[in-house]
Amino acid sequence: MGLLGEGITEVIAVTKDNAAPMGIIVKPGMSPRMILFKGSATVENILKHGWVTANFVSDCYLYPQYAFSNAAPSDFSEVFVGGVMMQRLLGADAWMGFLTRVLHETEETYYIELMPVASEYIREDPRPINRGFNSVIDATVHATRYVHSRDDSLKMLIEYHLGIIAKCGGPREREAGVLLKEICGL
Template identity: 30%
Template sequence: MTDPTDDPAGTVGDDERVADWPVALSGVTESVVTTLGPNGRWNAAALGLFAGDPVTARTWGNTRTKRNFHRRGEGYVQFVDDPVVFTDAALSRYEVDEPILGEANAWARVTAESIETGTDDGTEWEQWTLEPVDSTVLRTEVPTIDRGFAAVVEATVAASRLGVDGYDESTLRDRLAHYASVVDRAGGPREREALARVREHSNW
């Protein structure tokens, strides 16, 4: 493992070794990815990881993540369990000075290669393969199932689609109301704060 600050600009050589993912991936695993922008700061954004060999991810629209992947060809995929951090990454412009978030439980430095592009209901998307070149586990905890956190994640997805062609506005708002009720019943203080951020960062 290398220190991520040793090469913050993201210059991955062809001869750099391939690493393993720090966690087992299945289905679609939600993560936060940081990518270095032209302003010298790291942009944090939510990124769904599709399990497979290789792991893939899809960016929607002309996002900072997409542009930075094209500029640098890499990023730092991080696994967090703080709903506020995830919400801010999913729905706001979230920039930091260092590539690794303080809330990350594990991270993988990955190369990103574009393999396919397309359009879905008027929104452009781009498919990427992600190959880890370095990774580490920062902390381990006994996993728990938190319905409130799960509802926050789903709320960020629904909120990000408000006003997007191809999605029914009333259906999305009904979903958001349901997720809010789950957070109210089953969430803790961080989940409630995260839901407030969903409202703050979106047109909900």
């Protein structure tokens, strides 16, 4: 799939006239998946239209922007892929289009399977955002202070980020997590 690696990759998910930060789950031997909370515009659009695009952006500002405000119509470009008219972010470095299928429903969530139908690199060297990667950075910053102070509040922060690394990181992030545990004596 090129743009998606093992773990949970953070993207800006675009559905009909909507954009929101979202994690795409990739595990060996499985198609990509998303867990969506009921009541969101994203889940309603996926249920109604049956598609989503994953937009890979290197502008970190877009994550909080789309998490807390609506996208403008001028933020999107239409693309016809997989027999469906979809939208992608104009500001994306790369994007993937998916057809969707509900695999499981709970009282609060939908577990959605993503079937890739198209992808495009728009800018050179797009870099998907992996939550584990970000937590490696945060845990490392805390660890540089912890090894000198042994402050319990720093230890708690490191353990928090190690949990994210274990859950959301790929193989390299998990290797870094093991190294951080060794360095910190955890």
